[in-house]
Amino acid sequence: MTDSEEAVRTSARGWLTLQLAALGFVGVCGALKAGGGPGSPAPRGIEAVAGVLVLLALLLAVLAVYLVGRTAWPHAVGPDDPDRAARRLRTGLVLTFATVLLTAVAATSSWWPSPDTATAPATPAAGPVEVQVGTSTGSLCGELGRGSGALTLIVQGRTVDVPLSDVTSVTPVADCGSV
Structure with a gap:
């Protein structure tokens, strides 16, 4: 070899x-x-x-x-x-x-x-997310909704669109009734 x-x-x-x-x-x-x-x-x-x-x-x-x-x-x-x-x-x-x-x-x-x-929303399984939204004219509290071009809230059954330019703060809350 x-x-x-x-x-x-x-x-x-x-x-x-x-x-x-x-x-x-x-x-x-x-x-x-x-x-x-x-x-x-x-x-x-x-x-x-x-x-x-x-x-x-x-x-x-x-x-x-x-x-x-x-x-x-x-x-x-x-x-x-x-x-x-x-x-x-x-x-x-x-x-x-x-x-x-x-x-x-x-x-x-x-x-x-x-x-x-892939399509699941970024919300907890417990239910809808409630937030307190501060604006230049006051604040609103409600569930986040789906919208475009604005922050959509459902406040006491009504849909409210808040222009993003007016939003000063967004704070998650446990319950809008306690705010």
Whole structure:
């Protein structure tokens, strides 16, 4: 065995440890992806693409481990061509990095925003927010309402729009009856 053959084999044995870690990463991500199930907020198409990417990553990882393992421990008893072994090692490493990339892309589907949290108002679940609004002419107390271009309050059943230029303070209160 020549020095270049031994150098390629030693390098392949070192890289094989990293590859097995990548294969474990793909396996864990695949198990988590399979466990995502019906509660996932991502659209079905995105989930399907993520599942295919994880399976493709798993296949690439197995092929990469085979190529690098074959380089580290060749089947042939005779000498192995160092150039072919180096090409197998390079191909295995490229496939390993592609595996990690595909797995990372597939994992992004789990970060899909949930429809109920994306559109939920910033109010506590206990009920509407009541505020005391100070203006240049006095103050009002009521529930915040939806409006545009003004601060909308619902005061004793009436909707009052206060121009934002007149607002001097906004203070949350527990109950307008106590103010």
